[in-house]
Amino acid sequence: MDPQSAIAQVKRAGLFRTQGLIGGKWMDAYDGKTFEVYNPATGEVLANVACMGKKEANDAIASAHAAFTSWSKLTTAERSKLMRKWYDLLIAHQTELGQLITLEQGKPVAEGYNEVLIGASCLEFFLEEVKHCYGDIIPQTQADRRMTWVLMSMIMWPGSVLVLYRLLPPLSGQLNLNDCSYLRTSMGVVGAITPWNLPLAMALRKVSPAMACGCTVVIKPSELTPLSALAVAELALQAGIPPGVFNMVMGFAPEIGDAFLASPKVRAITFTGSTAVGKMLLAGAAQTVKKTSMELGGNAPSMIFDDADLEVTVKGLNKQKTLDFVILFDVISVLSVSAHHDHCGIHDKFAAALTKAVQTLRVGHGFDEGVTQGPLINQAALHKIEALVEDAVSQGAKVLVGGKRHSLGLTFYEPTVLVDVTSDMLISSTEIFGPVLALQRFKTEEEAIHLANDSNAGLAGYIYTENLRRCWRVAEAIEFGIVGVNDGLIPAASAPFGGFKQSGLGREGSKYGLDDFLESIRLHIPSYKFQLQFIVGSHLPISFAVLCGSAVHMHIYDKIGMWGVLISVCLAQFVWFLNSVVLLAEHFSVQCSDNWALLEENGLKLMMARLFRTCRRSVPSIGVVTIMSNSVHNPATGEVIADVPCMGQPETNDAISSAYEMFNFQDTFEAPWLVGMCTEDFEKNEDAWSKVTAIERSQCLWKWHDLLIAHKEELGQLITLEQGKPLNEAIIEVIIAAGYLEFFAEEAKHVYSDIIPSTVADCQLFVIKQPVGVVGAITPWNFPLAMLTSKVGPALACGCTVVLEPSELTPLIAFAAAGLALEAGIPSGALNVVTGNAPDIEHALLASPKVRKITFTGLSAVEKKIMPGAGETLRKVSLEPGGNAPCIVFDDTDLGVAVKSILWDSAWVWPFPLKEQ
Numbered sequence: 001m002d003p004q005s006a007i008a009q010v011k012r013a014g015l016f017r018t019q020g021l022i023g024g025k026w027m028d029a030y031d032g033k034t035f036e037v038y039n040p041a042t043g044e045v046l047a048n049v050a051c052m053g054k055k056e057a058n059d060a061i062a063s064a065h066a067a068f069t070s071w072s073k074l075t076t077a078e079r080s081k082l083m084r085k086w087y088d089l090l091i092a093h094q095t096e097l098g099q100l101i102t103l104e105q106g107k108p109v110a111e112g113y114n115e116v117l118i119g120a121s122c123l124e125f126f127l128e129e130v131k132h133c134y135g136d137i138i139p140q141t142q143a144d145r146r147m148t149w150v151l152m153s154m155i156m157w158p159g160s161v162l163v164l165y166r167l168l169p170p171l172s173g174q175l176n177l178n179d180c181s182y183l184r185t186s187m188g189v190v191g192a193i194t195p196w197n198l199p200l201a202m203a204l205r206k207v208s209p210a211m212a213c214g215c216t217v218v219i220k221p222s223e224l225t226p227l228s229a230l231a232v233a234e235l236a237l238q239a240g241i242p243p244g245v246f247n248m249v250m251g252f253a254p255e256i257g258d259a260f261l262a263s264p265k266v267r268a269i270t271f272t273g274s275t276a277v278g279k280m281l282l283a284g285a286a287q288t289v290k291k292t293s294m295e296l297g298g299n300a301p302s303m304i305f306d307d308a309d310l311e312v313t314v315k316g317l318n319k320q321k322t323l324d325f326v327i328l329f330d331v332i333s334v335l336s337v338s339a340h341h342d343h344c345g346i347h348d349k350f351a352a353a354l355t356k357a358v359q360t361l362r363v364g365h366g367f368d369e370g371v372t373q374g375p376l377i378n379q380a381a382l383h384k385i386e387a388l389v390e391d392a393v394s395q396g397a398k399v400l401v402g403g404k405r406h407s408l409g410l411t412f413y414e415p416t417v418l419v420d421v422t423s424d425m426l427i428s429s430t431e432i433f434g435p436v437l438a439l440q441r442f443k444t445e446e447e448a449i450h451l452a453n454d455s456n457a458g459l460a461g462y463i464y465t466e467n468l469r470r471c472w473r474v475a476e477a478i479e480f481g482i483v484g485v486n487d488g489l490i491p492a493a494s495a496p497f498g499g500f501k502q503s504g505l506g507r508e509g510s511k512y513g514l515d516d517f518l519e520s521i522r523l524h525i526p527s528y529k530f531q532l533q534f535i536v537g538s539h540l541p542i543s544f545a546v547l548c549g550s551a552v553h554m555h556i557y558d559k560i561g562m563w564g565v566l567i568s569v570c571l572a573q574f575v576w577f578l579n580s581v582v583l584l585a586e587h588f589s590v591q592c593s594d595n596w597a598l599l600e601e602n603g604l605k606l607m608m609a610r611l612f613r614t615c616r617r618s619v620p621s622i623g624v625v626t627i628m629s630n631s632v633h634n635p636a637t638g639e640v641i642a643d644v645p646c647m648g649q650p651e652t653n654d655a656i657s658s659a660y661e662m663f664n665f666q667d668t669f670e671a672p673w674l675v676g677m678c679t680e681d682f683e684k685n686e687d688a689w690s691k692v693t694a695i696e697r698s699q700c701l702w703k704w705h706d707l708l709i710a711h712k713e714e715l716g717q718l719i720t721l722e723q724g725k726p727l728n729e730a731i732i733e734v735i736i737a738a739g740y741l742e743f744f745a746e747e748a749k750h751v752y753s754d755i756i757p758s759t760v761a762d763c764q765l766f767v768i769k770q771p772v773g774v775v776g777a778i779t780p781w782n783f784p785l786a787m788l789t790s791k792v793g794p795a796l797a798c799g800c801t802v803v804l805e806p807s808e809l810t811p812l813i814a815f816a817a818a819g820l821a822l823e824a825g826i827p828s829g830a831l832n833v834v835t836g837n838a839p840d841i842e843h844a845l846l847a848s849p850k851v852r853k854i855t856f857t858g859l860s861a862v863e864k865k866i867m868p869g870a871g872e873t874l875r876k877v878s879l880e881p882g883g884n885a886p887c888i889v890f891d892d893t894d895l896g897v898a899v900k901s902i903l904w905d906s907a908w909v910w911p912f913p914l915k916e917q
C-alpha cells in the first residue's frame with residue numbers, strides 16, 4: 001500500500017480530522033493559524049492542522065468543566081456503556097487507524113495495527129475496572145464512640161434558643177455505619193499531554209481511566225502526530241460521548257501547557273514526554289496544587305548474565321523493540337556480563353548473535369512489506385542519535401554494525417550495535433530513543449546492579465539469566481518500575497506502567513492507574529438514627545423540653561415515633577462550662593509546674609540527648625548544648641523550656657546519609673566501582689532496615705507503641721509544655737499517636753504484592769511493592785506527636801528510613817519520641833531528627849537525590865515551595881497543606897452534635913473521654 005491510498009482510506013472513513021474539538025464541536029484556531037504535519041518516511045505534508053493556543057485551551061477547559069457535573073453523575077454502568085461503544089468503533093476501524101499512525105509517525109504498519117489494539121485495550125480495561133473500584137468501610141476505632149457522641153450531644157448542648165426535635169422514623173440502618181468510610185469520587189477536569197511515539201495508545205491510556213472515573217478531559221497530542229488522536233476524538237463523538245467530556249487542542253505547546261497549569265478548574269495533569277518538560281509541568285502544577293502523573297523516559301538497561309540463553313535473549317530484545325516503543329531498539333543500553341574468571345564470558349558470543357540478528361532487520365517505509373524499522377520522527381532526533389554515536393566512538397566504543405545514516409536518506413538511520421561502551425559516554429546517560437544498542441561489560445552481579453542503578457532514570461530494566469535465585473535478587477535490587485525477566489515488555493492495560501526516580505511519578509494502567517483521577521473522601525457518620533429540626537420560639541415551652549430532654553435516648557426515639565423533645569439549654573451550658581473549667585485548670589497546673597525537672601525525673605531529657613546520636617555523623621550538633629541553639633518556649637507562659645541545637649544543611653545532609661546507609665548501605669560500595677574495580681567482598685548490610693523482615697519491623701513498631709503508652713503522662717506533659725494544649729488533650733494525642741504505630745505495625749505484615757493475569761500465554765506478571773527509600777518527613781506544631789507517628793509509622797513499616805524535621809516550635813516531643821524509638825529497637829539511622837533552620841533543612845532535603853519521598857503537613861505557602869522543589873528531581877510527595885474546613889449546618893441538624901464537633905474540629909474542646917489503655 002502507498003501513503004496516498006492510505007490517506008484516501010482514512011478520509012473515506014471520516015477519520016481524517018484537522019480541527020480541534022471543543023465542547024463537542026470541531027473548531028479552527030481562533031486566528032485561523034495552522035501548522036503542518038509531515039510523513040516522516042517521505043517528508044511530504046500530510047495535513048494542515050489548527051494551531052491553537054491559550055484562548056482555545058481555556059475554552060476547552062471551560063467546556064470540560066461544564067460537562068463534568070453531568071458526566072460524573074452518570075453511573076459507572078452508563079459511562080461504561082458509552083465507552084464500550086467507543087471501544088467497538090476503535091476495533092472496527094483498526095485498519096484505518098493503524099495506517100494513520102504509520103502515516104504520521106512512520107512505524108511499520110503492523111506495529112500501527114498493534115498500537116490500536118493496545119490503546120483500545122486501555123479503554124476496555126478501565127471501563128470494566130471502574131465498576132470494581134470500591135470504597136472502604138473502615139472498622140471503628142472506639143467501640144463507645146457512637147454512644148459517646150449521642151450522649152454528649154444531649155448534655156453539652158448550648159442553647160440560647162428554644163429547640164424542638166422532630167424525630168424521624170427509624171432509617172432502617174441507613175446511617176448505621178461504622179465511624180469512618182472511605183469514598184472515592186471523580187476529580188474534575190484533567191489536562192492530558194501526550195508524545196509522538198505511541199500517538200494513539202498514549203491518548204487512550206490517559207483518557208480511559210480519567211473518563212471511566214467520571215472526569216472530563218482536555219487532551220493535547222504532540223504537534224508531530226496529532227492526526228491519530230484526532231481520529232480517536234471523532235470516534236468518541238460517534239460513540240455518543242457527550243459534548244465537552246472529551247476535548248482536544250493542539251498547536252503552541254507551551255501556551256496550552258500554561259493554560260492547563262494556570263486554571264484552577266484543571267485538577268490533574270497527566271503527562272508523558274521528556275523529563276525536562278515533566279519537571280516544568282510539576283513546578284507549574286504546584287501553584288494550584290494539582291495532582292500530577294508523570295511518565296518520563298530514560299534508557300532501559302538489559303542485563304545479560306553469562307548463564308543467559310542467548311536465543312531467548314535476542315528474541316526478548318527484539319520484543320522490547322517492537323512492543324516497548326516505536327523505533328527499533330528505542331531503548332536500550334545492553335550490559336552484558338563476562339564470567340568472573342573468563343574475560344570474554346558471554347559478551348563476545350552475545351555481541352555476535354545480536355549483530356547477526358540486527359543485520360536481518362529491514363529498514364524502510366512503514367507500508368512496505370517486511371519492513372521492521374521505520375524512520376526517526378524528525379531531523380532533531382536524527383542529529384541527537386548521530387551526536388551520541390559520535391561521542392561514544394570518539395571515546396573508544398566500536399561499531400559492530402550500522403553507525404550511520406541509512407541510504408534511504410531523510411531521517412532513516414541504520415540499526416546499530418556498539419561495544420566497549422563505558423559509563424562516562426553520553427550514550428549511557430542520555431535517552432537514546434533510536435535504533436542503537438550500546439553494550440557495556442560488567443564482571444559481577446553487584447557491578448551490573450550498580451551500573452543499572454547509576455542513573456536518574458528508572459523506567460524499565462530487563463534481566464536475562466536462567467538462574468532463578470539471581471532473577472529475584474536482581475529484580476529486587478535494581479531501581480526500575482518495570483522489570484522483564486528473559487522477556488521484553490508485554491503490553492497489558494491491567495499491569496501498572498511507570499518508573500522509579502526521575503522516570504516518573506504515579507502508575508498508568510492497572511487498578512492503581514485509577515488513583516490519579518479519583519479524590520478520596522474520608523467520611524465519618526455516627527450511627528444515630530434521628531435528625532432534628534429546630535423551630536425558634538413558637539412551639540413547646542422550655543419546661544417541657546427540660547423534662548423530656550434528659551430522658552431522651554436514641555432507642556427511645558424509635559419508640560416514641562415522630563415527635564420528641566430535648567434538653568435544657570441552661571443545664572447543657574452549665575455542664576459545658578464546667579468541663580471547660582476543668583480542662584483549663586489542668587492546663588494551667590501543668591504550665592506552672594517546674595516542668596523541666598519533672599521531665600528529667602522521667603528520663604525524657606536523657607532521651608533527647610541520646611537522640612542526636614541517631615544522626616551518626618552530625619558530630620558538631622550532638623548533645624543538648626551547642627553554640628548555635630534555638631530556644632523552645634512554653635506558649636502559655638513565654639518561658640524558655642529548653643535550648644535545642646539549631647541545625648541546617650550540613651546536619652541534614654549527614655542525617656540523609658545516615659538514613660541512606662541504613663536503608664541499604666549502598667554508599668559503602670560506590671567508590672570502588674566508580675574507579676572501575678570490582679570488589680570480591682561485596683558488602684551487604686544485613687541489618688539494613690529495608691532488608692529486615694516485615695515481622696521484625698512490626699515488632700519494633702509495636703514496642704515503640706508500648707513505650708509511648710507507658711510514657712503517656714510524661715509525653716502528654718511535654719506536648720502541653722511546648723504546644724500549649726490542655727493536658728487531657730495532650731495525653732489523648734499520645735494515645736492517638738501510638739494508635740498510628742499500632743495500625744502500621746500490623747499493616748506492615750499485610751503489604752501484599754499482586755499477581756496479574758497475563759495477556760500472553762507463556763508469561764507471568766507480578767507487581768512487587770518495594771520501599772521507596774529515604775523519606776523526608778516535615779511535621780507541624782499542632783499535633784506534634786500524632787503527625788510524627790502518622791508519617792514516620794508507615795514509612796518505617798514499609799522499610800523506608802526517615803529524616804524527620806519537626807516544627808522548630810515543638811521539637812522536644814519529637815526528640816522524646818525518637819528516643820523511645822531507639823529504645824524500641826529501631827536501629828540508629830533508620831529515624832533521624834533534624835531541627836532548627838527550617839528553610840535550610842528543607843533545601844537540603846529537596847536537593848538530595850537520596851531522598852525519594854517528601855511527606856509534608858504545614859502551611860500552603862511552604863507546600864508551594866516543596867512541590868516544585870520535589871518536582872525538580874521527581875520525588876514522590878504527599879502534601880497536606882490544610883485550609884479552612886467549612887461546616888454546613890442545615891436546619892435539620894442536631895445542634896449539640898454540630899457545636900461539639902465544630903469545637904473539636906477547631907481544636908478548642910476535645911470531646912472524647914480519656915480512655916485507659
Ligand code: ADP
Pocket residue numbers: 193194195196220221222223253254255256257258272273274275277278280
Ligand atoms: P519528546 O521528546 O518525547 O517529544 P516532549 O516533552 O518534548 O517529549 O513532548 C511531549 C509532549 O509535551 C508533546 O505533546 C509536546 O507538545 C508537549 N510539550 C512540549 N513542551 C511543552 C510545554 N512547555 N508545555 C506543555 N507541553 C509541552
